[in-house]
Amino acid sequence: MRRLGARARSISAGSLILLLAAELAAAGPIVRPALALTCNLGTTHDNNARQLSIAVWPATTPVGVKADIINYDPVYTAYNGAGTNMSVLLAGTGLTGWNQLGWIKYNFQQTRWIYIESEPGSHWQLWPAQAVGTLTWYEIDFNPNPPSPYFSFYVNGSNYSNGPNGAWPVSYQVMAETHDIHDQMPGDNSHYAGIVGPPQYKLQGGSWQTITSTMGTAFPSLFGVYNLNPGYYVWDKRCS
Amino acid sequence: MSRGRFLVPLAAVAMLLLVGVNAATTRAVLPTAPTISPQDLAWYMVTDAVDASNAASVVSSPVDASAAASIARGVLARPDTNVTILQARAQRIASEPARLAWVVLFNGGNAPHGGPAGATQFPVHMTGVIIDAQTGSLMSVFMH
Numbered sequence: 001m002r003r004l005g006a007r008a009r010s011i012s013a014g015s016l017i018l019l020l021a022a023e024l025a026a027a028g029p030i031v032r033p034a035l036a037l038t039c040n041l042g043t044t045h046d047n048n049a050r051q052l053s054i055a056v057w058p059a060t061t062p063v064g065v066k067a068d069i070i071n072y073d074p075v076y077t078a079y080n081g082a083g084t085n086m087s088v089l090l091a092g093t094g095l096t097g098w099n100q101l102g103w104i105k106y107n108f109q110q111t112r113w114i115y116i117e118s119e120p121g122s123h124w125q126l127w128p129a130q131a132v133g134t135l136t137w138y139e140i141d142f143n144p145n146p147p148s149p150y151f152s153f154y155v156n157g158s159n160y161s162n163g164p165n166g167a168w169p170v171s172y173q174v175m176a177e178t179h180d181i182h183d184q185m186p187g188d189n190s191h192y193a194g195i196v197g198p199p200q201y202k203l204q205g206g207s208w209q210t211i212t213s214t215m216g217t218a219f220p221s222l223f224g225v226y227n228l229n230p231g232y233y234v235w236d237k238r239c240s
Numbered sequence: 241m242s243r244g245r246f247l248v249p250l251a252a253v254a255m256l257l258l259v260g261v262n263a264a265t266t267r268a269v270l271p272t273a274p275t276i277s278p279q280d281l282a283w284y285m286v287t288d289a290v291d292a293s294n295a296a297s298v299v300s301s302p303v304d305a306s307a308a309a310s311i312a313r314g315v316l317a318r319p320d321t322n323v324t325i326l327q328a329r330a331q332r333i334a335s336e337p338a339r340l341a342w343v344v345l346f347n348g349g350n351a352p353h354g355g356p357a358g359a360t361q362f363p364v365h366m367t368g369v370i371i372d373a374q375t376g377s378l379m380s381v382f383m384h
Contacts, residue, residue, distance in 0.1 A: 113381075122364050123283055124383035127333070152334075159335040163283050 037075065037191075039184055039239035045079045046181045052217045052225050052234045053175035054199065064202035065090055065172040066139035066154075068231075071103055071112070072193035073132045075184040075239065078107040082179035085115070086186055086193060088138050089175065090151070092167020096120060099151045099166040101138045103129050116153055118165045125161055135196055142169055144204055172201045174211065176234050185223045187235030198230035274324055274345040274366040276384060281328070284382040286343055286370065289328035298327050301340055301373035308342035311376055312369035320346050330370050332379040340373040349383050 056062075065088045074084050087102025100117045104126075112129035114136075130136050139154040150164045176186045176193060186193030198210040215232045217223050226233040281289055290297040292305040303311075305325045313319060323344050330341035349367035370379040 118283075122384060123280075124364065124381075125284060126381040126383075128378065155333075158333055160333040161285065162334055165283065 037188055037239055039075050039188070039236070041075065041077075041182050041184060041238055044181065045077075047080050047082075047179065048181065049082070049177060049179050050181075050185070050217070050219055050223070051175045051177045052185065052215055052223055052232075053173060053177070054211055054213050054215045055171060055173045055175075056201070056211065056213050057171045058201075058203055060206075061142075061144060061204040062090060062169050062172040062201055063142040063144060063204050064140065064208065065174065065200070066137060066208075067174050067195045067199035068135050068137045068197050069102060069195055070186075070193045071130050071132050071134050071136055072186040072191070073112060074105060074178075074186050074193075074236070076105045076107075077180065077182050079180050079182055081107055083107070084176075084178045084183055084186065086176045087115075087174075088140055088199075089171075089173040090140050090142055090166070090169035091171040091173060093170050097167025098169075099140055099142075099153070101140050101153050101155075101160075103136065114155055114160070116161055118151075118163065120167070121165055123163070123165050127155075127160070130156075141202075144168075172211075174199045174215070184239050185234065185236040187224070187233065188239035189235060189237065190240055192226075192233035192235050194226075194228075194231065194233040194235075196228075196231045274347050276345065276366060276368070280384055281343075284368065284370070284380070284384075285331040285334060285338075286326075286328045286341070287330075287338070289326040289343060292325035292327050292342070299340060301327075303342070303371065303373050303376040305342060307376065308371040308373070309344050311371050311378070312342075312344035312346075315369050315378055315381065316346060316349075316367060318346060322347065327373070330379060332370075332372075339379070341379060342371045342373055344369045344371065 067088050069086045076084050083104050083106025085102050085104040087100050089098055089100040091098035097120050103112055104115045105112045113126040114129050116125045137156050141152045143150050148164060150162055151166055152159060153161045178185050200208045201211050202208050210230060214227055215225050217225055222237060224235045224237055292298055309323055309325055323346055326343040328341055328343050329338040331338050346367045349364045364383040366384050368382045372379055
């Protein structure tokens with residue numbers, strides 16, 4: 001008892017957070033019950049994009065990015081059509097071309113979808129989304145070999161689509177994203193969204209590696225990000 | 241040539257012009273039916289597409305074109321009557337075999353723009369809903 005008490009006293013607040021995070025990681029993602037969410041998102045709209053993101057520009061061509069992403073159902077007000085997503089992405093120079101894969105919620109009946117956005121040319125593909133609270137592994141591969149470089153898109157290991165559209169990738173990214181201050185970033189104070197396990201990337205001629213750059217946000221007063229090392233929990237501090 | 245004989249053809253020309261202007265106005269007001277190239281359809285894993293209005297080319301299926309259009313309108317929550325319907329072979333995802341399907345094309349749509357920070361928004365001029373011709377189930381949606 002004495003030893004236990006001494007140990008308990010020695011546990012700092014930081015350690016408690018780490019213990020809590022470890023327990024959460026062990027338990028897996030928490031399913032948010034329908035209608036249990038309350039958000040204080042204010043009364044104004046601004047149509048501005050905000051991200052919790054990892055964005056890396058490596059010295060050699062990135063040919064793959066993948067992450068195990070928690071399916072979450074955020075509050076989306078549909079003030080604009082741009083929606084809310086969690087996704088992986090391979091982008092070209094100048095961000096005029098890219099391929100993006102993940103889940104999105106936007107104003108098709110306020111519904112969540114699995115989606116690919118391929119630019120330039122505005123190619124979009126949508127499939128019914130997987131259940132809230134489950135994990136989905138999203139992966140984009142780039143085959144750079146001539147004469148026909150192409151991208152392949154995988155959802156939980158199934159090849160969903162292939163195509164040559166996009167731009168020669170120079171950046172890999174993993175993100176949670178909203179497009180209006182009045183929309184909820186995935187996650188809330190009680191039920192996190194995020195990435196479980198290490199998000200990974202692959203460079204041309206290499207093998208899969210853990211992304212070491214950390215996820216961050218320019219809006220820490222609005223959004224939380226917790227590094228599970230590996231993985232991240234993300235949430236909107238305005239929602240419980 | 242009397243004045244009357246000269247005026248009759250003039251009136252006819254005027255009528256023709258009026259009809260032409262009217263027709264042009266009508267065409268401008270009505271939404272244009274969407275079209276899509278075979279290459280773009282291939283991107284969405286759709287091949288062998290034929291216009292459903294060409295009865296000679298359409299294969300009979302448990303779900304007909306009209307029912308597929310109704311399902312597609314429900315998926316998008318859009319009441320559009322001016323849709324283009326194609327019958328085709330389509331894959332739900334690339335790792336599954338192709339099935340007989342209906343592709344219902346709507347004008348425009350509300351495309352989101354995720355993308356990297358700082359990227360510009362790209363307009364979408366068409367939304368397509370792919371419906372399984374055997375079961376009526378939603379296979380996928382695309383925008384272009």
